[in-house]
Amino acid sequence: MEIESYNQLLKNYMEQGKEAMVDISGPEVVRVENLRVFYGDKIAIDAINISFKRNNITAIIGPSGCGKSTLLRSINRMNDLIPGAKVSGKVYFNGIDIYSRDVDPVYIRSRIGMVFQRPNPFPFSIFDNVAFGLRVNGFKLSKSELYEKVKDALVKAALWDEVKDRLDKHAYSLSGGQQQRLCIARALAVDPEVLLLDEPTVSLDPISTARIESLLRSIKDEYTIIIVTHNMLQAARVSDYTAVMMPDENMVGRIIEFGETRQIFTNPRDKRTEDYISGRIG
């Protein structure tokens, strides 16, 4: 399918709702082929081949500095924003190479949302935080439609009950865990297909972490979720598939094993995976 018509299709889809979406590529939403990312002259990750299935949660685990976040940022072209970052290889989103010259990275990012390590709400009200993406993407919504979309996103992010009476309050009045759920709501409000999470609970307490893990499980029927974590138990708890990354002797990050989460944790094929998940390395 031509890229132009694909972008048109996605736009129609956003306007009409999910049913209008033609199933282009089967269960595989994102496929990465021979991906290599440079920062300046240094290769950060290399020979990455992996695919992510629709309505599943895939965890990417591995020790610090193995390139997990770099891989994640390659999937919605956030690497474009890092000076000196260069990408070779292919990343397909519904069969379209997102690094092709005709693809607009801004549009890709509205279809593949992202949540970061530290909660980073905007210094606005709770409502305006969630509505932000709808506004910048030029959705033509009435006041009540906007409110419904914001409410939907907050319900999905399991934050609605806590904030419904104070949507006009400043986002910084929320606790850290609430702020991170607000950031998830902000990402979900534009109704992306894929949600990328870069160690979303690393700065949160166990209770907040548990809330976010359970909300991720509750929304996976509607989204495709890719979560980077170096908490192996978290990967085991939330994900259907797990990719294990490890730096090689030149500190180039590679995927050493990918499979169903249960298999990775009970019967790893690679000796290094076994060492990593049993705490001998990492």
Next chain:
Amino acid sequence: MVTVTTNVERLKKSTDRRRYTDRTFYTVFLLSTLVSTAALIIIFATLSLESFEFFTHVSMAEFLTSTRWTVLFAEKHFGVLPLLNATILTSLIAIAVAAPLGVMIALLLSEYASVNIRSVIKPVVETLAGIPTVVYGYFALYFVTPNLLRPLWEGLQLHNALAVGLMIGVLIIPIVASISDDAMSAVPADLRLAAYAVGSRKSDVALRVVLPAALSGVSASIILAFARAMGETMIAAIAGGFRSILTFNIGESMETMTAYIAQVATGDAPHGTIEYQSLFAVGLFLLLITAALNYIGIKVVKRWAIKY
């Protein structure tokens, strides 16, 4: 076998020396601070004393409500409103120029410019504040008014508030641009990434995230620039003239508070006369207004300040 011993004698000496050095520097720095503080107190005291003399002859009510300022004429009226009006009008024109331009320059510097372009633009903009204001003054009088404004506005007087306001505006652009740029550069990169991650374009990031997040600093820059505009003297004296008439026509000559002070101070008003004292009253009035503006500026920053 190596034994490590501490030379107790030396330890004591070094401690003494450190204490001595610390105390010396503390004293030097404290004295420098005291000198500048003392300058402020002396200025304020002098203005207050002479103003007190002034107000024994002129009622506060006349000073604040009369619409005529004819201190240098035979029939004397002491209403400061014509001077205040001229000061506020020229400053408003200046802010109308400097606020939009300064904020746009700040957005360019903090969001769009590469490191190379930034290193060129920033010093160029800041040079605007370094040009002697007397140059702005005669530039306004001999170039801006005859060559730029008169072709568009026939009845424009040679001395007029518009040219003064425009030139002060150019002078204070760096204040707005520089403080706003600092405020915008202090907005965490996190927030920009968050905006990009929901499909923002660069303009969305600049206008919908960075500008609102830096609003307290931007507002402060505008208030401080306004205070600076009110205090500007040379441009007002040269290009605005010394016509102390209450008018709202910015095409006419009008005398600002600072221009009046310059006029009297460079003339020969003898010590102890009412003309001499009026200078201090106007000076004190101006000082109080600009101090209030600076205070408001600080309040604004504190009230809207965001802790990231």
